Amino acid sequence: MKFDHILIRFGEISTKGRNRRKFIDRLKNNVRDVLTDFPNLEYQGTRDRLYIHLHNEDHEVIVERLKNIFGIQSFSLAIKCKSDISEIKEMALKAVNSVFQPYDTFKVTTKRADKQFPLDTNELNYQIGSHVLINTEDLTVDVKNPKINLRVEVRKEATYLTCYDFKGAGGLPVGSGGKAMLLLSGGIDSPVAGFLTLKRGVELEVIHFFSPPYTSERAKQKVIDLARELTAFGGKIKLHIVPFTAIQEKIQEQVPENYTMTSTRRMMLKIADKLREKQQALALITGESLGQVASQTLESMVAINDVTSTPIIRPLITMDKLEIIEISKSIGTHDISIRPYEDCCTIFTPANPKTKPKLEKVSRFESFVDFDELVSQSLNKVETIVITKEQKEKFDNLL
Amino acid sequence: MLYLDNSATTQPYPEVISTFSKVTEVYFANPSSVHKLGSEAESLLNQSRKQVANLLGVHEQEVIFTSGGTEGNNLAIKGAALANKHKGRHIITSVVEHPSVLESFKQLEQVHDFDVTYLPVDENGIVSIERMKKEIREDTILVSIMHVNNEVGTIQPVTEIGQLITQYPKALFHVDNVQGITKVPLDLKKANIHLCTISGHKFHGLNGTGALFVRTGVDLLPLFSGGLQELQLRSGTESLAGNVAFAKALRMASERAEEQSSTMKNTFTKLKRELMNIDGVIVNTPQENTAPHIINFSVPSVKAEVLIHYLGERNIFVSTTSACSSRRKAISTTLLAMNKHQDVAKSAIRVSLSIDQNEEIINPFIKTLSKGIEKLSKVMR
Numbered sequence: 048m049k050f051d052h053i054l055i056r057f058g059e060i061s062t063k064g065r066n067r068r069k070f071i072d073r074l075k076n077n078v079r080d081v082l083t084d085f086p087n088l089e090y091q092g093t094r095d096r097l098y099i100h101l102h103n104e105d106h107e108v109i110v111e112r113l114k115n116i117f118g119i120q121s122f123s124l125a126i127k128c129k130s131d132i133s134e135i136k137e138m139a140l141k142a143v144n145s146v147f148q149p150y151d152t153f154k155v156t157t158k159r160a161d162k163q164f165p166l167d168t169n170e171l172n173y174q175i176g177s178h179v180l181i182n183t184e185d186l187t188v189d190v191k192n193p194k195i196n197l198r199v200e201v202r203k204e205a206t207y208l209t210c211y212d213f214k215g216a217g218g219l220p221v222g223s224g225g226k227a228m229l230l231l232s233g234g235i236d237s238p239v240a241g242f243l244t245l246k247r248g249v250e251l252e253v254i255h256f257f258s259p260p261y262t263s264e265r266a267k268q269k270v271i272d273l274a275r276e277l278t279a280f281g282g283k284i285k286l287h288i289v290p291f292t293a294i295q296e297k298i299q300e301q302v303p304e305n306y307t308m309t310s311t312r313r314m315m316l317k318i319a320d321k322l323r324e325k326q327q328a329l330a331l332i333t334g335e336s337l338g339q340v341a342s343q344t345l346e347s348m349v350a351i352n353d354v355t356s357t358p359i360i361r362p363l364i365t366m367d368k369l370e371i372i373e374i375s376k377s378i379g380t381h382d383i384s385i386r387p388y389e390d391c392c393t394i395f396t397p398a399n400p401k402t403k404p405k406l407e408k409v410s411r412f413e414s415f416v417d418f419d420e421l422v423s424q425s426l427n428k429v430e431t432i433v434i435t436k437e438q439k440e441k442f443d444n445l446l
Numbered sequence: 447m448l449y450l451d452n453s454a455t456t457q458p459y460p461e462v463i464s465t466f467s468k469v470t471e472v473y474f475a476n477p478s479s480v481h482k483l484g485s486e487a488e489s490l491l492n493q494s495r496k497q498v499a500n501l502l503g504v505h506e507q508e509v510i511f512t513s514g515g516t517e518g519n520n521l522a523i524k525g526a527a528l529a530n531k532h533k534g535r536h537i538i539t540s541v542v543e544h545p546s547v548l549e550s551f552k553q554l555e556q557v558h559d560f561d562v563t564y565l566p567v568d569e570n571g572i573v574s575i576e577r578m579k580k581e582i583r584e585d586t587i588l589v590s591i592m593h594v595n596n597e598v599g600t601i602q603p604v605t606e607i608g609q610l611i612t613q614y615p616k617a618l619f620h621v622d623n624v625q626g627i628t629k630v631p632l633d634l635k636k637a638n639i640h641l642c643t644i645s646g647h648k649f650h651g652l653n654g655t656g657a658l659f660v661r662t663g664v665d666l667l668p669l670f671s672g673g674l675q676e677l678q679l680r681s682g683t684e685s686l687a688g689n690v691a692f693a694k695a696l697r698m699a700s701e702r703a704e705e706q707s708s709t710m711k712n713t714f715t716k717l718k719r720e721l722m723n724i725d726g727v728i729v730n731t732p733q734e735n736t737a738p739h740i741i742n743f744s745v746p747s748v749k750a751e752v753l754i755h756y757l758g759e760r761n762i763f764v765s766t767t768s769a770c771s772s773r774r775k776a777i778s779t780t781l782l783a784m785n786k787h788q789d790v791a792k793s794a795i796r797v798s799l800s801i802d803q804n805e806e807i808i809n810p811f812i813k814t815l816s817k818g819i820e821k822l823s824k825v826m827r
Binding site: 148149150263264265268382440441442445446 | 690
């Protein structure tokens, strides 16, 4: 059975006041972006709903994609028919038939907006329900907790049937909250931090520190793959690859071993902030979680954070590792993150990093080298690539 | 030459061969090596896996590259049964399966003490759902049913079987889709399939290439122990060139299937009608619910082998039943299971088409065949 439209319900947008229009337009554009390969779709936004008219497009693929779009609370496959009991019955059966699996349970919930309609709600429920029941096999009624809730809304002009609610991703439409730069190492945490920030409507650009020969092409590919997973939630993403070898080598040379980690993080933050300024983003995002490693103690954060006054978003700050791993699995980044290659954070890790570094000390160690010069050299050599969902792959000619 | 034995093996596409040789030449490094060349080989391997996964509509980590149908079936069946024997020891298959499935079940029955139910088929070669409902039990841990029968082309109701199996949470569902892939569409998810075997040389890829779909969460005992390649289920240095060539063949065959499936069906229908019109020919492939590339028929008055040689001398290549069992000179067990007469089962011939063959093949084949039957039956009588 072909559904003729999809009904999208907003989440938090509904609570917005005068800005509502902007949020809805942004959501509409984001939906359009992930469905560009379906040119026949038609979009219609109202105060508290967005309708996609399918015009015979395949709903299954569309449903899968909608599940990832932030700003959608839930959505349903829907169909419109004449407000005529025999037609409603027939449509109801078709709708149920197209989604049900043997041994499912269902119920009918009717809303009679047109009070002139000859049958009342109870009678409608009964008639539609029994028609479906008689004409299907291995389907039973469960009014308390049904798998399929067939909703019928009888209006004067037409009757609308929806029979399957899909849970949306919630949150706010990506882009409605400005832009921020995500520091992506290749580990488990940072992609999750990116995902959670996207969820609050923030658009992402990604920064990765690349230190050949200490880190390999495989590590870089890992970050590209992670960024690509995130495009499912936020459309295309710009990835800035920062050459970091010279700075890391200089730190090893100049700074006492137990402070190298602190210095490294400070330089990363400095570079990231400069890039942020250039790209006109408003904040930095990291995957830090309190107490997880030496650089993520409050004392470390004081020493590292000193290089900038830009807001730093740390969505994972109070989460446990297991909670983070769970999210990373659910968003598809986990298996990429655990590929075992050295990255910019794992090389040169000192045996005994300071968990309580002193700001004065680290500033003094760094003062003997012109790190600003090194930072600007590295910024000049940043490689920027745009990651899209369907990237042209390297070996396409062989496959 | 008229090659009509495509269910035994197909002629590889030239593009597939060229991919194989290019990869062998340039990306010969071991994908597990740390260096750059190894890294390139690995990413080529990953891209191939992704392509196969996309074409099958599954996740990348659910595709294991194998050496073909026999390995896929063995790994799926023995791997699943042995890894899950603590949950139950009852396993089910049908009597018309490929030897690589039947022999795996026999081994599990004889060596590992599994309790095996072999389901019968009806006169059309179809497994009965009703019978399955009766036989399946709480301690059934594996059901293996083929999608398309390799001898007569019957399509089994795997989607319905899969639905039934959802009621038995301990049971895994394996489908041998070696003959079905790119010929008869099958939605692995809808059919609740946990394991699915495909093989490259049946769709213009190379012998020795194949893949097994292993749904996330399914436990298998590996057949080979070693270096943890292929998600630890199939150790051994990957045949990179073979796997890439496999992914390419699957893409090309799927694209052609989309373009040419109506041509193939048309050729199939007409050829079947022509065969029915020849005196002395009994068509064994059922009227309905069959794949569009396999036609099985018998000429009881002529020994199948003699007829095949007659056609072979005239450069037309067909086979007796399946290539895999024809060397044993056994009577077709599939046809016997379908309740066909001994003489019919003994003299069966299989014609199998490729997606690229159109109506032009019909006339030359039918003409030669009729002549052959006429001539040989005179002599042999």
